[in-house]
Amino acid sequence: MTNLLNIPDKFKKAPDEIDSIIGHDRLMEESDVSKLSYLQCIIFETLRLSTTVPLLLPHESSADCTTGEYMVPCGTIVLVNAWAIHMDPELWEDPKAFKLEPFEGGNGEKHQKLVLPFGLERRACPGAPLAQRVMGLTLGLLLQCFDWKRVSKEEIDMTKGKGVTMPKVVPFGINV
Incomplete structure (x- = not known):
């Protein structure tokens, strides 16, 4: 919600989409x-920009393999x-900015695979x-049921x- 509230022009599109598809x-x-x-x-984009844990859980390679140009021995x-x-x-173009465009349209699926908050593939x-469904339902209901704006x-x-x-340097809801 905080990322959306910082970009009001894009924020408006979310409730509009909900209204047009679900109605009132x-x-x-x-x-x-x-x-x-x-x-x-x-x-x-929220999961990409606000990664909860920067390092995924450690894994041990079960066989020698090559990743990119690196040889990873078994047991690493x-x-x-x-x-x-x-x-x-x-x-990512301008990786520190909240941008939804990479996930829209034909290239969206390619970019979705680069977002790793839950790990990757069989691990x-x-x-x-x-989690994806609960986040979508929760955010959707918050957008559908309330009018949001920055104070x-x-x-x-x-x-x-x-x-x-x-964590954020200034926790949400604390005015300094």
Whole structure:
């Protein structure tokens, strides 16, 4: 919500999409989440930009393999730096900005595969599909049921702090 509140022009598109697809007669349901492509873009970009844990769980290679130009011997502990992938300027145009465009249209699926908050492939979190649906339903209902706006003209500070879970420097809701 904080990322959306900082870009009011894009923020308006989310409730508009919900209104056009679901209408005003009923509340959004879990089965509606997959129909809301703009809402999905918001979730993917939030997961990319606000990676909860920068390093994925460590894994041990079960066989010798080559990754890129690196030889990884059997038994090596491998750490994936998801934060570095999410902030790589070779993969993302202006990686520190909240941009939904990479996830829209034909290239959207390619960019979705670069977002790793739940791990990747057979080592991915088994609860990832449930988490995606719950996030979509929760965000969708918040957008459908409430009118949101910033309380001041200043953007909400999204600066990351130090720590394993990368908290914000200024917690949301605290005015300094």
